[in-house]
Amino acid sequence: xxxxxxxxxxxxxxxxxxxxxxxxDGGIYVADGGGEESLELRRFHAHDGIxxxxxxxxxxxxxxxxxxxxxxxxxxxxxxxxxxxxxxDPYGKLAAVEGVLRxxxxxxxxxxxxxxxxxxxxxxxxxxxxxxxxxxVAEIGEAAHWRGSVPGGSGAVRELAEDLLRARGExxxxxxxxxxECTREWGRARNG
Numbered sequence: 001x002x003x004x005x006x007x008x009x010x011x012x013x014x015x016x017x018x019x020x021x022x023x024x025d026g027g028i029y030v031a032d033g034g035g036e037e038s039l040e041l042r043r044f045h046a047h048d049g050i051x052x053x054x055x056x057x058x059x060x061x062x063x064x065x066x067x068x069x070x071x072x073x074x075x076x077x078x079x080x081x082x083x084x085x086x087x088x089d090p091y092g093k094l095a096a097v098e099g100v101l102r103x104x105x106x107x108x109x110x111x112x113x114x115x116x117x118x119x120x121x122x123x124x125x126x127x128x129x130x131x132x133x134x135x136x137v138a139e140i141g142e143a144a145h146w147r148g149s150v151p152g153g154s155g156a157v158r159e160l161a162e163d164l165l166r167a168r169g170e171x172x173x174x175x176x177x178x179x180x181e182c183t184r185e186w187g188r189a190r191n192g
Contacts, residue, residue: 021135045154113131124140131146
């Protein structure tokens, strides 16, 4: 893993995440749904949730662009207050990200993308800050300017968010603001 250039970090306005293999470990658990449909399950890492929260607090738009429809991914995005969730055909990822950027008022150069597999390569070759999870396929690793030390689904989003926000000089302040807010809410609940 290489350090993130502070000037590049400051320029990032949008962080786009793949889902399977980035937010999850890539495993898809299929169970009998008891009817016509099967039930698909995904495992997410709790540390990635606070990472998304911190990115959003720093004013960075967070989006998910995935190449496979999943109710579990949509529900996780809803729980994390991610409004930009696009589950498209893998050939549609560039168009989906382009729409995210248009709505966010950002350019490709102001965008980070965290990926793991070949369907992510076209986007990684366009963005200003391509990033890869540690267990990404070789082509993704070669395209990445940053490669994490943990695999997808094991806190990879947290690792990227923390490194990006540290490079911007914002991580410590965001952590302290979070602690103060939690303490304030606890005090209100206790008193009232």
